[in-house]
Amino acid sequence: MRIAIINRDRCQPRKCSKECEYFCPPVRTGDETIVFVDGKPQITENLCVGCGICVHKCPFGAITIINLPEEMEDPIHRYGQNGFALYGLPVPIEGRVTGLLGPNGIGKSTAVSILSGILRPNLGKAASWEEVFQRFSGSILGDYLKKVADKGIKTSYKPQYIDRIPKSYSGIVSGLLERTDERGALPELMESLGISKLMERDISSLSGGELQRVAIAAAAARDADFYFFDEISPYLDIYQR
Template sequence: MRTAPTPASRFDAAGRAPQLSAQRLTLRAGSRTLLEDFTHTFYPGEIWCIAGPNGAGKTTLISTLAGLMKSAHGHVEMDGVRLADWPGVELAQRRALMPQSIRDAFSARVLDIVLLNRFPHLTGWGWERDDDRAAAQAALDALGLAPLASRDVLSLSGGERQRVALAAALCQDAPLLLLDEPLAHLDLHHQIDCFETLTHWTTGAHAASRTVILSCHDLNLARRFATHALLMDGNGAAHAGPVRDVLTPALASRAFGYPLVLIEDAGYEALVPAVRGGPASAPKLL
């Protein structure tokens, strides 16, 4: 989707102020253009799934939206201000990033690892206060991790460590969550728990202030739990919009280079890979 830049102060039809906006963003990796001239505004109350094939540029985009990578062209604004103009601590109070991979270099209790993400809120000598410890405990509770609070982080399984990383991002208490493959290593039950936690996090009293942008390879969970999707093809183009308008058989087949069909049963829908030589309903790739 390539659209003209819009003023950062633009409100949507529901009167919501933009939380994050990409203005004419172009992302490159070596000689490849991953995303070209992309302009889009993200509003509070939305859960965005960034989808696309391996190497399409999902991590690159999330890192750029977080202000950790420079774009080749264009810029990103948060609350109407360019990311580059935000002081570091204030930026960390406004957006939390969960990276794709975490490597722990030392032993530490799970609770203390989660508490590290309270750093943008610490004052004075930098010691955490009761409300910081309460925030860390609440984040662990939200993801069913309270029983692991005293465990050494080095002893966790891959899925447990992934959920602790998500708890740490939640504990940062920033209204914008940028999550790079938060479902990686999680079994189906915990993937759904994770999405339900994020849905709860962005609805109700918080719908006017909180946004989630995550990358995810499971198109069906995205169709069920995300409100919007951004589908990258890795060659510069992207489609952005309501999740069911974007993660369609036609658009997803083209982006992933494999025909997908949408099957429906008892009110449920699923995008599944077409069987080679199977029924003619599978879309032909253009």
């Protein structure tokens, strides 16, 4: 069993000689392992033999082939054919802090999006919540996901891409933070995150580091059962980190 991932941003069929298709051994023997749909390549995973030739031949490094043990179950989530697939999820436990560490593109944000209820896991197809519950029935993760789906637990989420905040919110910092301060924690958060002097500033005028700390305060001030902070260190200096 293998997973073929094509990075759609990197893949540029107009600037290459379609090396992926040209050098693919099964294609050379007549299989349709790689076909072009709407101008972009599509790899059929069960026809791929996992040789990795396309990975090395693609001039833009757009292809990743991952050979998996046969016994691996279906993914928890997959972003369509030849899209990224996630196979595991950590289990949040009340009163505990869980950290997810790993290189870019390993699925940390996808895991956080699922656990915070922003993204419904699709099990690699178009799965309903009922199918998700069935897959994880009898497990702590299953109980957790059911509560997320039924809104039985409240989550608070600090997004990874904080530079998008000024596009969805306009106004001064105090206006945003007072709106999210559901548990009266703002004075303490302003102090600990060093943002007291930013309160009258317009959100659009904040630097990356200031915006990051305001975003952390906004998420932490909510009254939630679980708090998710997707990437807290970008833009912050070593002391703030």
